[in-house]
Amino acid sequence: xxxxxxxxxxxxxxxxxxxxxxxxxxxxxxxxxxxxxxxxxxxxxxxxxxxxxxxxxxxxxxxxxxxxxxxxxxxxxxxxxxxxxxxxxxxxxxxxxxxxxxxxxxxxxxxxxxxxxxxxxxxxxxxxxxxxxxxxxxxxxxxxxxxxxxxxxxxxxxxxxxxxxxxxxxxxxxxxxxxxxxxxxxxxxxxxxxxxxxxxxxxxxxx
Amino acid sequence: xxxxxxxxxxxxxxxxxxxxxxxxxxxxxxxxxxxxxxxxxxxxxxxxxxxxxxxxxxxxxxxxxxxxxxxxxxxxxxxxxxxxxxxxxxxxxxxxxxxxxxxxxxxxxxxxxxxxxxxxxxxxxxxxxxxxxxxxxxxxxxxxxxxxxxxxxxxxxxxxxxxxxxxxxxxxxxxxxxxxxxxxxxxxxxxxxxxxxxxxxxxxxxx
DNA sequence: GGCCAAACGGGACTCTCGTTCCATTAATTC
DNA sequence: GAATTAATGGAACGAGAGTCCCGTTTGGCC
Numbered sequence: 001x002x003x004x005x006x007x008x009x010x011x012x013x014x015x016x017x018x019x020x021x022x023x024x025x026x027x028x029x030x031x032x033x034x035x036x037x038x039x040x041x042x043x044x045x046x047x048x049x050x051x052x053x054x055x056x057x058x059x060x061x062x063x064x065x066x067x068x069x070x071x072x073x074x075x076x077x078x079x080x081x082x083x084x085x086x087x088x089x090x091x092x093x094x095x096x097x098x099x100x101x102x103x104x105x106x107x108x109x110x111x112x113x114x115x116x117x118x119x120x121x122x123x124x125x126x127x128x129x130x131x132x133x134x135x136x137x138x139x140x141x142x143x144x145x146x147x148x149x150x151x152x153x154x155x156x157x158x159x160x161x162x163x164x165x166x167x168x169x170x171x172x173x174x175x176x177x178x179x180x181x182x183x184x185x186x187x188x189x190x191x192x193x194x195x196x197x198x199x200x201x202x203x204x205x206x207x
Numbered sequence: 208x209x210x211x212x213x214x215x216x217x218x219x220x221x222x223x224x225x226x227x228x229x230x231x232x233x234x235x236x237x238x239x240x241x242x243x244x245x246x247x248x249x250x251x252x253x254x255x256x257x258x259x260x261x262x263x264x265x266x267x268x269x270x271x272x273x274x275x276x277x278x279x280x281x282x283x284x285x286x287x288x289x290x291x292x293x294x295x296x297x298x299x300x301x302x303x304x305x306x307x308x309x310x311x312x313x314x315x316x317x318x319x320x321x322x323x324x325x326x327x328x329x330x331x332x333x334x335x336x337x338x339x340x341x342x343x344x345x346x347x348x349x350x351x352x353x354x355x356x357x358x359x360x361x362x363x364x365x366x367x368x369x370x371x372x373x374x375x376x377x378x379x380x381x382x383x384x385x386x387x388x389x390x391x392x393x394x395x396x397x398x399x400x401x402x403x404x405x406x407x408x409x410x411x412x413x414x
Numbered sequence: 415g416g417c418c419a420a421a422c423g424g425g426a427c428t429c430t431c432g433t434t435c436c437a438t439t440a441a442t443t444c
Numbered sequence: 445g446a447a448t449t450a451a452t453g454g455a456a457c458g459a460g461a462g463t464c465c466c467g468t469t470t471g472g473c474c
Contacts, residue, residue: 016440017451038327043431052453057432059451115381116326119319120245125384132383164398167378168371174322175377176339176370177332191371191407200394200401223470224421250461259423264462266421 023049024056025070033106037067037113064121071114074107075131081139087146091165091193094139095185098166102173102180115174136162155202164192164201230256231263232277240313244274244320271328278321278331281314282338288346294353298372298400301346302392305373309380309387322381343369362409371399371408 027049031040040063046053060066078101082093102108117124140158147156168188172178195201234256238247247270253260267273285308289300308314324331347365354363375395379385402408 015442020452036327041431054433054454055452061432112326116323118384119323119326119381120243128382129384136383160394163378163383164375167374170382171370171374171377174326174381175335176343177325177336187367187407191402194405194407195398195402198401198405200398222472227422248461260461261424261463262422 020049020051020055021059024051024060024066025073027051028066028070029106029110032067032113033109036109037063037116040066040113042066062121064117064124067110067113067117068121068124068127070110071131072127074110078135081142083142083145087143087151088189088193090139090142090146091161091189092186094162095165095169095189096182098169099180099182099185102169112173152196153199153202156196156199157201157203161192161196161201164195165189227256227258227262228266231258231267231273232280234258235273235277236313236317239274239320240316243316244270244323247273247320249273269328271324271331274317274320274324275328275331275334277317278338279334281317285342288349290349290352294350294358295396295400297346297349297353298368298396299393301369301372302376302396303389305376306387306389306392309376319380359403360406360409363403363406364408364410368399368403368408371402372396 024045027045028040030048031045042056042060042063043053045066046056049056056066060069079097082090085093102111114124114128118128119125136159139162143152143156143158143161146152147154147158152161165188168191169180169185172180172184231252234252235247237255238252249263249267249270250260252273253263256263263273267276286304289297292300309318321331321335325335326332343366346369350359350363350365350368353359354361354365372395375398376387376392379387379391
């Protein structure tokens, strides 16, 4: 059953409603760190936030929506890519920023939760895709600039190259569940760069 | 609460127990295709399999275990890598075999379910990791053979190269949820190969 | 074929999750 | 600051998932 909820776009911003939202999202993240996504109960979130469970159900409805709202909140706080330095530094910076996010206790737990929510909830999946589309587009500009400076072959597909940097990291995180450290991150950046320099990213229609 | 269940290693193989297991796993896969992992109910699986729900709870306990058992069953039916042809054909074959699995209606739904189960269940995660560890090791032998024939630089890390081929596919499947087709698969293989030829896979301690 | 152990099946039971109702509190408007 | 509207909170309710009990069926073994 679909429930009309405003989430971010509240009718009366600033005031009790905003306080409730902040408290609930905070409590959600705390619970994710301690119990993970499958252990996330609306009851416990409400109790932890000092809020009635009716309110949580009314405004979010499901655990997946709770996590989705938390992600969009955190997404607005992330830093933009740098526009200085060579492309090798930029790709390394990209890999390391992913690394920093997934290895941070709070962010990492949230990350895992969002991916878990996306695997069984279409709305969460859409939000996750939108987040990465924007993030990839931002970093792709850095690639375009590098192409303009002659650091990479003409026609190099920026979004594809950025995806190629983070793909190995997420593959380890989600599929094989191997630990991800600086060595893995830097190698991912180096390998993508090597393929790009060899012209392997030329001619792909961007997404 | 932990429940002792045998799953694959049944005390009395062949007979009623085996029939029940086959029927339940079949029903599980059918339900996954129709409803996905989050819509998987033990009741419905039991009913569909023509089996008492008590039996399903007794032997599997949770939906995650059901899916895990299904995966280990399917894992034993998968084809080994070819040992003929050049490394470029082999990597392409690897990417296309992943593609075939995730795009097959039944296998694809099961795949998604296993990953979903792994994100919120440690046992499923362990089974998934074990599956990929074995799969990667099998294909890494093909890489080693290519190194022996001089097709790739000495010291190329086989497991890492194989991971690099499938990583972009799973990244799309799980994280960005973009469609995965032959073009994407072949590009993934080509890019990994380009990086390998450039020596970007030399010197990584294998996993 | 008869005995025993193990697995299965049905039904009742409990408990958790999610919903509904309504009184209360806070924010906006005049 | 009084009226109005929207959001909150508590409590009771109902549905569904998971558990338990015990009688029945099946397969192994002599």
